Amino acid sequence: MLFQIKFYLKFLLKSKNKHGIHSPFVYQLVSDCFYDKTDKKWYKTLHRYRKSLLNNHTVIAIEDFGAGSKSLRSHQRKVSDIAKNAGITKIRAQLLGRLSTYFEAKHILEIGTSVGIGTAALSLSNPNSTIITLEGCKNTATIAKENFEFFNLKNIEVVVGNFSSTLAQTLNNKTFDLVFFDGNHQKQPTIDYFEQCLAHTHHNSVFVFDDIYWSKGMQDAWQYIINHPKVTVSIDTYYWGLVFFRKEQVKEHFVVRV
Ligand SMILES: C[S@@+](CC[C@H](N)C(=O)[O-])C[C@H]1O[C@@H](n2cnc3c(N)ncnc32)[C@H](O)[C@@H]1O
Numbered sequence: 001m002l003f004q005i006k007f008y009l010k011f012l013l014k015s016k017n018k019h020g021i022h023s024p025f026v027y028q029l030v031s032d033c034f035y036d037k038t039d040k041k042w043y044k045t046l047h048r049y050r051k052s053l054l055n056n057h058t059v060i061a062i063e064d065f066g067a068g069s070k071s072l073r074s075h076q077r078k079v080s081d082i083a084k085n086a087g088i089t090k091i092r093a094q095l096l097g098r099l100s101t102y103f104e105a106k107h108i109l110e111i112g113t114s115v116g117i118g119t120a121a122l123s124l125s126n127p128n129s130t131i132i133t134l135e136g137c138k139n140t141a142t143i144a145k146e147n148f149e150f151f152n153l154k155n156i157e158v159v160v161g162n163f164s165s166t167l168a169q170t171l172n173n174k175t176f177d178l179v180f181f182d183g184n185h186q187k188q189p190t191i192d193y194f195e196q197c198l199a200h201t202h203h204n205s206v207f208v209f210d211d212i213y214w215s216k217g218m219q220d221a222w223q224y225i226i227n228h229p230k231v232t233v234s235i236d237t238y239y240w241g242l243v244f245f246r247k248e249q250v251k252e253h254f255v256v257r258v
Contacts, residue, residue: 007213011238015255025246026233026254033102034095034237034258042124043094049120049151050090053083053143060139065162065184079115079143087117088182088210092239095258096180096208097125103206105129105177111167111193112183112210113158116144122180123153131156134166134183167193171200182210187217191224198230201245212241226253 018030056079064075088096100108100122106129108122113135122131133156135141141160148156159166163184179197181190190209197207212222222241226234232251233244237258 003216004213007219008238011213011236011255015236015238015257017257021254021256023233023249023252023254025244025249026235026256029102029235030256033098034256036098040094040097040125042097042121045124045151046093046097046117046121047090049124049147050083050087050093050117052147052150053087053115053117054080056080056083056143058143060143062140063137065136082140082143083115083117086114088121092210093117093121097121099206099208100126100129100178103178103204105206107174107176108132108178108180109170109176109197110134110180110182111163112181113144114140116147116156118180118182119144119148119156120151120153122178123148123155124151127155129155132159132170133157134159134161134163134170136160136162136183163189163193167196171196175200175202175205177202177205179205179207180210181207185211185214185218187215187221190218190221194221194225194228198228203246205245207243209241209243211239212236213238 018027021027021030058079059076062077096118108129108131110119110133113119113133119131119133138160141158145158159170181193212218225243230245231243232246232249235242235254235256237256
């Protein structure tokens with residue numbers, strides 16, 4: 001907690017709004033996507049999707065994927081609690097959807113489905129995309145799949161299993177426009193998933209990392225990622241880190257208040 005407060009204060013000192021950004025690419029992204037306050041038709045359905053989970057008090061046995069990505073223990077949790085605690089927030093879900101439409105993403109990978117709030121945002125905002133989402137806990141994945149069906153979200157494939165095997169199988173021969181890293185928030189797994197996904201990018205791909213200040217380990221992983229020679233532009237929004245591979249850009253790091 002102290003760690004997070006210290007880093008948040010540092011972030012506040014360093015961060016800028018769009019007026020302090022000199023890169024046209026980043027300026028446009030920030031003003032047209034991050035700061036886009038216009039209401040979107042799909043926000044209403046996303047709200048209903050979240051609401052239905054928050055009102056679902058069914059108890060399921062969940063498998064916790066802990067240290068070393070091993071399935072450590074199984075315990076009981078309400079779907080509503082999973083949606084509240086593990087699910088992406090409303091504001092971030094809306095931004096995720098806007099990012100997908102802004103970059104016209106066609107092939108999307110989400111690492112960490114949970115009950116599918118982020119996946120629903122990606123699907124509703126951009127129904128012509130194809131989304132593959134990975135989840136280790138079978139029962140959690142079943143809740144997500146049932147909800148995708150109920151809300152008629154057709155462009156989603158859920159792959160169930162530990163990322164340690166499902167990620168490589170999923171990446172096989174594919175290229176992704178957008179990858180959302182939102183599972184197993186630990187240093188080495190985050191670096192490993194980043195390295196694995198790197199070979200499946202193109203010039204305009206974007207990677208979004210959740211909770212880059214969640215722990216010292218996640219901050220170390222983020223530093224590793226932004227210093228990687230293949231990464232050109234990187235953006236720290238405190239909650240998320242975004243990286244790009246555009247070769248015409250000089251390597252530059254931005255700290256932006258969203
Ligand atoms: C933070 S939640 C994902 C939230 C979701 N992206 C959203 O937008 O609401 C992370 C999920 O990743 C799964 N997970 C974590 N480590 C995993 C691993 N090694 N293999 C498979 N699933 C894992 C957890 O079961 C959990 O459901």
